[in-house]
Amino acid sequence: MKLRTNQQERSERRWGLFFIAPWIIGFLAFNIAPMIASLGFTFTNYNPANPDKTQFIGLTQWIRAFTEDPETYPAILKTLVFSAICLPITFGTALAVAMVLNSKRLLGKSLFQTLFFLPTMIPTIAAALIWTGILNSQTGWVNVFIEKLTGFHAVGSDGIPWTTSPYLIYFTYSLVSLWGMGNTMIIFLAGLQNISVELYEAADIDGAGWWAQLRRITLPMLSPVIFFNLVIALIGLLQYFAVPFTLNQGRGLGFPDGASNFLAVDFYAQSFAFANMGYGAVLAWVIFLFGLAFSLLLFWSQKKWVYYGGEK
Amino acid sequence: MMETTRTTYSVKKANRLKTAGITAAVIACLGLFLMPLGYGIATALKSPDQAASSEFRVLPLSPAQVQHNGEKWDLYKVPMADGSVKTLAMVQKGRQMSTFADPANLDTPPIEWKGNWRTLTPELQLDPQWSNFVTSWQAIDFVNLLKNTLLYAGVSTFGILLSSSFVAYGFARFRFPGKNLAFVLVLATMILPNMITLIPTYTFFFSIGWVGSWLPLLVPAFFANGFNIFLLRQFFMGIPRELDEAAKIDGAGPLRTLYQVILPQAVPALVAAGLFNFFYCWNDYFLPLIYLAGHPALYPISVGLSAFSTQYVIYPYLVQSASILASLLPIIIFFFTRRFFMEGVVLAGVDK
Numbered sequence: 297m298k299l300r301t302n303q304q305e306r307s308e309r310r311w312g313l314f315f316i317a318p319w320i321i322g323f324l325a326f327n328i329a330p331m332i333a334s335l336g337f338t339f340t341n342y343n344p345a346n347p348d349k350t351q352f353i354g355l356t357q358w359i360r361a362f363t364e365d366p367e368t369y370p371a372i373l374k375t376l377v378f379s380a381i382c383l384p385i386t387f388g389t390a391l392a393v394a395m396v397l398n399s400k401r402l403l404g405k406s407l408f409q410t411l412f413f414l415p416t417m418i419p420t421i422a423a424a425l426i427w428t429g430i431l432n433s434q435t436g437w438v439n440v441f442i443e444k445l446t447g448f449h450a451v452g453s454d455g456i457p458w459t460t461s462p463y464l465i466y467f468t469y470s471l472v473s474l475w476g477m478g479n480t481m482i483i484f485l486a487g488l489q490n491i492s493v494e495l496y497e498a499a500d501i502d503g504a505g506w507w508a509q510l511r512r513i514t515l516p517m518l519s520p521v522i523f524f525n526l527v528i529a530l531i532g533l534l535q536y537f538a539v540p541f542t543l544n545q546g547r548g549l550g551f552p553d554g555a556s557n558f559l560a561v562d563f564y565a566q567s568f569a570f571a572n573m574g575y576g577a578v579l580a581w582v583i584f585l586f587g588l589a590f591s592l593l594l595f596w597s598q599k600k601w602v603y604y605g606g607e608k
Numbered sequence: 609m610m611e612t613t614r615t616t617y618s619v620k621k622a623n624r625l626k627t628a629g630i631t632a633a634v635i636a637c638l639g640l641f642l643m644p645l646g647y648g649i650a651t652a653l654k655s656p657d658q659a660a661s662s663e664f665r666v667l668p669l670s671p672a673q674v675q676h677n678g679e680k681w682d683l684y685k686v687p688m689a690d691g692s693v694k695t696l697a698m699v700q701k702g703r704q705m706s707t708f709a710d711p712a713n714l715d716t717p718p719i720e721w722k723g724n725w726r727t728l729t730p731e732l733q734l735d736p737q738w739s740n741f742v743t744s745w746q747a748i749d750f751v752n753l754l755k756n757t758l759l760y761a762g763v764s765t766f767g768i769l770l771s772s773s774f775v776a777y778g779f780a781r782f783r784f785p786g787k788n789l790a791f792v793l794v795l796a797t798m799i800l801p802n803m804i805t806l807i808p809t810y811t812f813f814f815s816i817g818w819v820g821s822w823l824p825l826l827v828p829a830f831f832a833n834g835f836n837i838f839l840l841r842q843f844f845m846g847i848p849r850e851l852d853e854a855a856k857i858d859g860a861g862p863l864r865t866l867y868q869v870i871l872p873q874a875v876p877a878l879v880a881a882g883l884f885n886f887f888y889c890w891n892d893y894f895l896p897l898i899y900l901a902g903h904p905a906l907y908p909i910s911v912g913l914s915a916f917s918t919q920y921v922i923y924p925y926l927v928q929s930a931s932i933l934a935s936l937l938p939i940i941i942f943f944f945t946r947r948f949f950m951e952g953v954v955l956a957g958v959d960k
Contacts, residue, residue: 305783308782308783308784309782309783309784309785311778311782311862312778312781312782312783312784312787313778313784314778315774315775315777315778315779315782315862315866316774316775316778316779316784316790318771318774318775318830318831318832319771319775319790319794319831319832319837320790321831322771322828322831322832322833323793323797323831325831326805326809326828326831327797327800327805329808330804330805330806330807330808330809330812331804331805333808334804334805334806334807334808337807337808342811344811344814393637396630396634399630401623401626401627401630401631402627402630402631402634403627403631404631408634408638409950410943410946411638411642412638412641413942413946413950414642414939414942415641415642415645417887417935417938417939417942418645418931418935418938418939419890419891419909419910419913419934419935419938420891420893420910421893421910421913421914421917421931421934422913422931422932422934422935425648425913425917425927425928425931426644426645426647426648426928426931427644429644429647429648429651429924429927429928430643430644430647430648432924435659435924436647437643437647437666440664451664474641475644479953479957482950482953482954482957483953483954483957486954486957521957524957525957527799528798528799531799531801534801535801535802535803535894537893537894538893538894538910538914541897541914542893542914542917542918545914545915545917545918546918546921560803563803567806567807568898568901573807573810573811576807577807579803580801580803580804580806580807581804583801583803583804584800584801584803584804587799587800587801591799
């Protein structure tokens with residue numbers, strides 16, 4: 297009898313490893329090996345245009361990134377500033393829409409849910425082109441409507457420069473991101489629907505107002521969902537590239553005034569436009585280390601703010 | 609008794625007012641949220657003249673005209689001596705005096721009107737340029753982009769479903785050493801920035817001659833990925849083990865159990881995973897840009913649209929019509945599959 301159990305266990309072990317084998321191979325070939333190689337690349341001057349001249353140059357590329365290259369710190373700062381603007385806008389809107397869609401007092405919920413989700417289906421590139429069209433300072437609707445409604449001079453080359461001001465551009469990018477908030481919104485909505493109605497009823501009896509209920513019930517109960525979305529969103533923002541790249545193809549990366557020279561844009565320019573792949577690998581590691589730091593920070597801090605229902 | 613009824617009645621009335629108020633506010637917000645889409649469609653339908661018009665117009669409007677003996681006369685709103693405003697066709701314009709004809713009966717003697725014609729408002733009519741869609745369809749070579757994207761999405765979806773369902777089954781049903789660690793690593797790959805592995809991977813694909821082809825985008829799909837493993841595993845865990853046991857008693861091995869018991873039960877999750885990957889490919893930009901640079905004939909839709917927008921930047925109506933074209937298929941598919949899709953989002957996102 298004992299023998300059979302051992303045999304069964306061994307067979308189960310073998311089948312388990314057999315089934316996850318594709319992932320193990322992929323993980324080694326497409327994650328672990330390239331990560332190690334990527335670290336190795338940072339110590340070289342590898343350039344695919346003349347690979348024969350590749351030399352081991354020690355920490356030169358790292359020193360260049362942090363002491364000589366004037367773009368590195370600004371690129372980090374721009375990425376962080378943009379994240380600090382984009383995250384509250386997208387998360388706040390997604391949460392607000394999810395709360396309204398969860399309200400008892402809304403007619404046609406499933407229609408509204410579909411329509412608020414709809415822009416998420418629009419490809420990011422198309423969304424960027426449509427938003428920069430409507431925000432065009434001379435022909436876009438937004439400036440014209442602002443001028444007609446408020447009388448404030450908004451239209452024209454001296455109007456509101458949504459797409460050409462280094463200060464407003466982060467807001468414009470955030471609006472493009474807002475059109476991709478659908479998944480976050482749906483996940484928030486599902487999280488809200490999981491909150492027991494009794495909690496709110498009890499709070500009503502205790503006389504808790506709307507704000508108190510939001511802070512004491514809704515946000516804590518949603519915190520695991522917020523946590524998950526925050527991690528995903530931060531990693532996405534560290535790699536923010538497609539929108540500024542598409543919009544700036546004709547006029548040089550970084551437009552306006554270097555504002556869109558994010559870490560990922562800098563990485564692309566160094567690795568693929570200038571083919572300095574050794575140096576590009578350093579920037580990739582900077583992106584990775586920031587992602588790791590954010591993830592660890594969030595995982596560490598979740599004890600303080602993430603509430604896991606039954607587990608405590 | 610009377611008192612209670614009256615209270616209930618007024619509470620009901622207040623609730624109904626609240627419902628109407630909230631619904632109206634949501635409609636207004638939704639209008640603002642979707643307004644750029646309206647801009648995109650309206651601009652996509654404008655002619656070069658309409659787009660360049662100094663007068664701001666939301667819709668693609670053109671001056672209304674009537675034809676008379678091969679001549680085209682514009683219609684204007686003309687204030688008449690008796691204080692009424694009539695819509696008349698302008699036969700001859702002048703600074704001091706213009707002549708007009710009644711559009712209902714163009715052969716009647718012309719009507720003379722004193723005043724500068726420039727002060728008159730033209731009669732406008734909707735004049736959408738549907739042909740812009742044809743123009744941008746051809747200019748962007750939409751058929752080729754569509755073919756490429758469907759190929760990319762089709763092959764990679766097949767690979768991902770095949771490999772990820774295999775791996776997810778392994779995690780959901782078998783005990784083996786290091787399983788927990790392996791699963792944590794699966795989750796970790798979901799938040800690994802792909803730039804950290806890109807340069808060596810690119811160099812490797814370059815050295816075996818794959819850069820400039822679809823292979824770097826398609827082959828990794830056959831080795832499963834974190835997101836789909838997680839999604840399918842969550843679903844597989846929800847399938848009762850009794851079904852596996854029954855198949856085992858019937859003599860089915862693990863492979864047959866996967867294909868004959870688990871996968872047929874997991875169709876909703878497989879559809880959701882397939883949809884996610886389709887939309888992902890439709891949206892994918894960075895990796896195709898890197899691996900297909902210099903091969904426009906191989907571009908998928910997002911890279912093609914991006915290149916098109918740069919080339920046609922001085923034709924906003926074509927850029928907008930191409931953007932709308934690129935959005936249509938995902939929107940249509942979403943409308944037909946939204947229940948599957950949204951349930952999949954929740955499955956992947958809430959139960960962690």
